[in-house]
Every structure is written in structure tokens, then in C-alpha cells.
Amino acid sequence: MDHVANYPILRKLGEGATSEVFLCQDPFRNREVAVKRIFPEALRDPTRGRLFRKLFFTEASLAGKLEHPHIAQIYDAGIGEDSGYIVMEYVPGGTMERFCAPENLLPLEQVVDIAFKCTRALAYAHMQGVTHRDIKPGNLLYAASPTDVRIGDFGLALNVGAETTQITGVGSPAYMSPEQIREELVDHRTDLYSLGVVMYQMLTGQLPFRANNKFSMIYQITQHDPPPTSALRRDVPTSLDRIVRRAMQKEAAKRYHSGDEFAEDLIEALRAGLGESRETFGDADKFALLRSMRFFAAFVDQELWEVVKLGIWERVHAGTVVLREGDAGDFFCVIIEGEMRVSKNKKLLTELGAGECFGEMAYLSLSGQHRGATVTAAAESRILRVRVADLEQASVSCRSKFDRAFIGILVDRLNLANTRLTSG
């Protein structure tokens, strides 16, 4: 076999009970994709095969509408009498399974960063009416580095049909919520439970419930409370203990109501300090900072993640000159925290605080201007520097949001100027 559907195979990536995954070349879009081929046997199964075919496209096209930086994109899908395939974004790094082994755990901060991205991505999918139903380390992929996470196999929980929703089947119930175990109707909160289990394992290197057989596991999931994570890894702060415990509540109503609420607690825990030094900003931290700023109010999550990636994050000490009158300008800045002083000919023009931007005329006047004033840090500050050239590489929607934000600022300034003109 050298093709799946019309995608030439480069190599095999892996195999499961009902499917195998290949790295393929998309011949017309010139990119590598992961193509999952569903085994013909799975489709021939007289009862499940038919159901599966029926639900296949509903599921695939629903999941195909999810476009989020932390969800592996589904590009295409097809199914015939005895063949089926799903074409997905290729995520080259591997899965989180690697970081569940006790000898290979990630630093706390990275685990929280990964969990944070997953909660925001789940919140987005849940808003679109899509529940994953099979969150587990094997479905959390990463690209360049462990924190560059993508949730895979979205909406395709069905493809395992045989594996997870049937306890008597092959899969492990370790990440299933109690309601899923009891085969009740599930909603988005089942994903939040499963993510809690994944966090537990990535923090401690152990599953919350361990058993020698499946039935014992099922019993524990529905009846027992797991030991707190801090009992297994001493440096886990109580804040994370609390978060995992809340996510893993047996009763769905006692868990986080949404991925967003889950994310808020994570960022709070991160900010309170995880006992490690925090010289650099983590992605989750950056994201949460931007999310709370008025300037970025209209940006949707996907666009904000772009800003996290394209911006240059800097700490500046009091007295540092960030930009100088007369210099050529090819970037603008947003103040994350602290204070800046704007002066011209050594005369103070204005002071700027968190959430305000400066140097934006370099971007706005398309001709590329020289700086009209000097900006100096008045206190220890954090700034986000955006190079105009980098912004040009961003998506149209992200650039549009910057433009809209600047238009808002320009309108305000123009109104102010006009008021001063007419009153003076």
C-alpha cells in the first residue's frame, strides 16, 4: 500500500485496534498531513459498522469546523463501504504519554501551562457544541516542545466505538468520568474530569486509581477519592491539589462548570507561584495577561495565542529608554505592567500605564515614520514588543483585530483633539 485515499504515504506513524495512522503528503496543498485509515473489519462489523458509517460525517464535519491553535485540525474525511480515512494536521513531537512516567515528569509550571491550553481549547470546542469524550495522554499531542500542545482525535471518539465507550472492550477506563463508566449521558464536563486525571498523572507519574483489573478500576472511579497529588509529589502546592480535586469530582455539578473556569484557577495558581523561580513568562501567563487587557478585548482566543507567539516579551528597568525621538521605528509596544514616560525635547508629554500602547505610529503611518517622541520606563515594567514585519505574517483576522483596536484609539484621540480645538 502506498496511498491512503489519494494521499501518498511517507511512513507509518502508529496503529490502534481499529485504525492505523500514516504520515502522508498532501499533493495539492504541499504540506504533510497525518491520515488515519480505519480498518475494513471495523466497518464490516454488522451492528457497529453501520452506526459508525452513519455518524462518521456528522462527527467529522463538526470536528472539522474547529480551528484552534491547540486543537489538531481535521482537513478532510471520507468513508466508503469498506474503507474510511480522516486527514488531520500532522503534529510531529509525540504524545503526553511520555511525560506520565515517574522518571520523566515535566516541571510543574509546564504541566500547568499544558493544562491551561487544553482547558481553553476545550472551552472553545464546548462552545461549538463539541465534546471530546476521550481525553487521555495519548490524545494530547505536541509539536516543537511539550508545551506546544494539540488536542487530537476531536469528535472522533466514535472511531474507537469499540474501545472506550464499551467498558468490556479493549481500552482502559482509567481516564473515564464516573458518568461515562456508568454509560449515562455525558456532557462537556466529562472532558474536564478526564483532563483532571491527565493532570494528576502528569504531576505525579501515577494514575489516581490503580487496579489489577478493570472491574476494580471501575469500582474505584465510581466509589473512591484518590489521594491528593501532593502526597505523591512533595513540591505540588495545595492550589494544584485543589484544582485537580475539583476537576475530578464524581458529581459533574461539583466540577468546574466550564473550561474557562478551570483555566482561571490554573492561572491563579501559576501566579501565586509554584515554588519555582519565574524569570521568564510562560505561555499561559502571557495569555492570561493579554486576556485581561482592554486593548485585546475583541481578540478571540485563537488570535490571542498568535499574539503570544509573535510578540517579544521584555522586562525593562526604570530609566531604560525603549524608543528614542528621531529613530526609525519598526515596532510598537503594549505595556503589560508598569509605567512609561513619553517626552519630546526633554519635555514630559504624557505618562502611560498598563494596557496602553506606544510607538504605534510606526505601524499606522504605512510609510514608516521616525519616532516623534522618546519613551522611557518610569518604573520596573513589562512590555510586549510587536515588530511590524512579524505582524504582517500573522493571520488576517489577527491583524484585523489590531487594526480595529488602533482605530478605536485613533478615534478617541481625534475626538479629544477636536474638543480641544473647538473649546480653545
Added chain:
Amino acid sequence: MTERGQLTRIGKYPVLRKLGEGATSEVYQCHDPFNDRDVAVKVAFPETFQDPERGRLYKKLFLTEASLAGKPQHPHICQIYDAVAEEKLHYLVMEYVDGGTLEKYCRADNLLPVERAVEIIFKCTRALEFAHRLGVTHRDIKPANLLHTGETNVKITDFGAALIASGETTQISAIGSPAYMSPEQVKEASLDHRTDIYSIGVVMYHLLTGRLPFEAANNFSLIYQITNTRAEPPSRLRPGLPAQIDAIVTRAMASDREERYPRWEEFSRELAQVFRAERGVARKAQEFADSDRFETLRELTFFRDFSDAELWEVARISRWRHADAGQTLMKEGEPGENFCILADGEVKVTKRGKLLNVLQPGECFGEMAYLAKKDNRRGADVTVTAESSVISIPTAMLAQVSEGCRNQFDRAFMAILVERLSAANLRLSGV
């Protein structure tokens, strides 16, 4: 599955019905279940590629058309979504267009009004210029390849004879339909975009008169006429056609391609001007034609950075009107549900009788109601001072255009705001 006549499914696409058949392929209307839309699927006959003489050529043509999959879109080119080249099955998945081809308007008893025919040809010339810029020559322009999507809207399809410009020249014979072929195509000389210009000229002739420029009992005689004679001017067959139209058709169809329009741009500009002069005289009675809108937009500085596809979007959502001197276009305090760009003429902006500004063509007004999200009431009056043409964009309609198009508006407004702010600051510092 590849057996002819009983296809129920092509790859993952269930077949709904057969749409047509050509020499090397047949076309089906299918459903795309993943994207939940109907598509047209063109399947190449398997023996086509096995033909010892032309097999390789057909394969090359297929791949050329397939390579357009995922390329930039144009509103008047039928989009290619996907292409599949399996061992025994080659097919292209394309945008499905409901509405038939322009063939039905080539009959003498069913001709379109002249102005509409010119509009359609105008859109074709712009679309082919777009293809030309991608390095693609169509080489098989004929009414059957121009899909009609209503009013004066068309989509060019079947780039199956197209070749992407490259060093080599490949000879193609018997692929085009001789009636629309250029002399150089008949002679099997090397081709460039001017062969499409010629063929569009023939289509235009056909749409205007209901007759082909050359008609003959056999192909040999037809080919002789194409290469050796001149067609009668179309006005001979349809009295009352403006002289400019005769001139345009004749120039597009010049036997010597050096005498044709050297570039699509000039061809479309002349088409747009045919009725512009007339409209200038009796403007009030006239609707603004799409070509007129498009050409006007393209000339205004406000739209300088908009792409063709984006300009067509603006043409679609905007409302156009003429206004006489003295007419009030906006009143202070009224809610603002649109903004305007002055296409022609002059208007003044006043607040309580005090003159704030006089606007020239290309300038916009009423945009503050759109930009300042909180208060959308007008801040001033706008009155016409000299007979004007006004383009109005209802802000609610902006939700219907592409993100790229919306962003172009924002970029244009940004530039204007920056300019006004520096002017205001200058005045402030001068006081």
C-alpha cells in the same frame, strides 16, 4: 466503480446526477459530505491517459488543471477544491454552479440586451487577467465553458486545456473548438494570453449577434476563413450597436495578435467605457452597471489597496446613487447606518451652518458613526454642492464580505484617521 454509466460514487463523493460529457471526460453533480455542499466532479476517461499518442499530454493537462486546486480564488472563476489522481481514476472536484452555460444566449431568438452582454464579457476579461497573472492561459474559451450564475454573473470553468506558462511550448491540436480558436491556434503555433483575448472576442461576437463570425459547411473551410478572412462587423447583424463595440470586437479578433489588445487591462477598460459616456448624458435614468462600479472603485484612492476579488465584493454590497446640488445626504443627530465614499462631484460638511470641510471624489464621509462603536449618530450635516455620484456602504452589509475585504476598509480608515489626527495636532500646536 470505474465502469461507465453506472457510477454511484466517485471517491468519497456520492453521485447525484450526470451533468455532461466531453471528449476526454464526463462531469457529475455530487455531494461532498464532509463540507456538506454539492460539487461538480469531472472524471477523466481511463483510456484517455493510455492513448499512445496523446496520453502523456492529457495527463499533463489534467495535472495543470489540478494544480489550480487551493489557488487564490476569484469570484468569476469556478473554483477547484480537490484533485485525485489514482491509478485508474482521475477526477477533479469543482465548485458546482447551478444555472447552465452562456450557450443559451448565443441563439438569435434569445439574445441578451447589449449592455448585459458587454457586462458579462467585462467580467470575463478581468477574470482572465487574474488567471494570466497566475501564469495560466485558458486556451479553450467558448460559451460552453462560461457558466451563467444569474444576472450578469459568470464563472469561467474548464481550465482543462490550460497550460501554465513555462519554457517549453506544447502543441495541442483538436482540443479547442475550432469556431472559437485563434488563427495561431489553428496553425498550431505557440500560444500566449492573446489567444484567449481572441476567443473572448468570438464569444462576444456570438452573444451580440447570435451568429459566429465565421460559419462554414466544414472544418476545413472554417479554418480557411479564420486564418484568411475578416469577419463582418457585428453591427451589420445587429443594427444599432454602438460603433465602439464594433471597434472592440474587431480589435480583440484581429488575425495578427500584435494588433489585438496587448493586455487584458486595456480590453476591460474599453469595455467599461462603452456605456459610461452615454450614462454621463442620461445619468439619472441609468443604473450603475457592475463594470461601471468596478472601474470606478478601482480608480478611487480609497480603494487603492483592494484586490480585484475584494473590489467585486464592494461592488456587490454597495448602493450607488446620483445626487443633485443642494441635496442633503446626512443630518446631524440622525442614526448612521452607512458610510459613503464620494465617487464624483463635491459635497460639504457643516455643523450648525459652520463649514467644516469640502470633500472631493475618493474621500469618505459618515464613517465616524461606523468607527466609534458607542454613538452612531451623525456629528454633522453633509450637503451636495455639485452634482455627485455617491457610493454608500451599509455597515450591516460588511458582515457579508470576506475578512480580507473588511480589513481593507479598516486599513483605509486607519490611514485617514492618522492624517486627520496629524492635521488636528498641527493646528493645536499652531494655536
